[in-house]
Amino acid sequence: MRALFSTEGLHPRNAFRQWRDMLCTQMVPNEIRNLAAAPFHGRIEFTAIGSLPITRSVQSSTRTEVTPEAVRRNGRGDRLYAVFTESGHHAVQQNEREAVARTGDFVVLDHRPGVSEIETGSVLILDLPRERLESVLGPSQLFTTLTVGTNLASTTLANTYIRELIRVGDRLTPDAATRMASIGVDLMVASLAERLVQEVPRSIQGNATVQRAKAYIDDHLGDTTLDPPQLAAAVGVSLRRLQELFQERGRHISDYIWGRRLELAAKRLSDPACAHLSIGMLAYGCGFSSQAHFARRFKDRHGISPSEYRQAHRWNVQMVAATSKLPFESA
Incomplete structure (x- = not known):
């Protein structure tokens, strides 16, 4: 990892003030x-x-308070933060919950007002897209500020994987790094899902049904006939009940299906292994009945056409590959 800031060499009288000023100026303006x-x-x-x-x-x-004013100024409501405690003790209050994380545990926070106290030690903070986690687990209120402890085997696996990923990250190609990072996020999601099973029984039952529905959707994204009635029948509940469960989690079934199709399409458009597929073939393989329908929905989501999106990612990959070959002096 690259060092961004250190108090080493600073006068003890100035060390904390400069630390605080750096965090508030370069990262998040908190108290x-x-x-x-x-x-x-x-x-x-x-x-x-x-x-x-x-x-x-x-x-x-330290004690850090995220104030409502800081939330308004930061404007990163689309992000979530997984905080892994490497050593020491981390206590946090947010979303009317309290969580305590010790070595090996992690907790997910969103950008809302809250208070955090870190005992002398080390934490890893992973910046995650909210949509990625919520697409599987439901609204962030369900899983934020929950201690995900090392009593769960999945937590130990996620912790070990993330630390090893950091260790070898500079040896990965850009494409491999993207894939390996995605696996790391999936491991965290698996840990959170296992942790949620320990919550309120009715929530467990509803979460299990929604998870089955989402798994069915992912397995049948290429089926152009997939719709809410077919999905409800597949998971064994009434359409009305399934609609209620999705709405409780802030989503409509149809919106979720189309959203997952668009995510799959975007992933394939940026994947060099799918470069041989025409836009029409790719659209049909992701469950769209026509290229025009796909292009309209894709542009509504991303602001550019599928072909422009593919070209932009192709250019980014080429630039990353070219840049990686340039000599840089050590900092």
């Missing part, structure tokens, strides 16, 4: 208070593996 009795020490490191930004904070004890 931060030093809880350490000894002189403050802190270090921020950063890496990005594929499209997954990862920050490591090694620091003395």
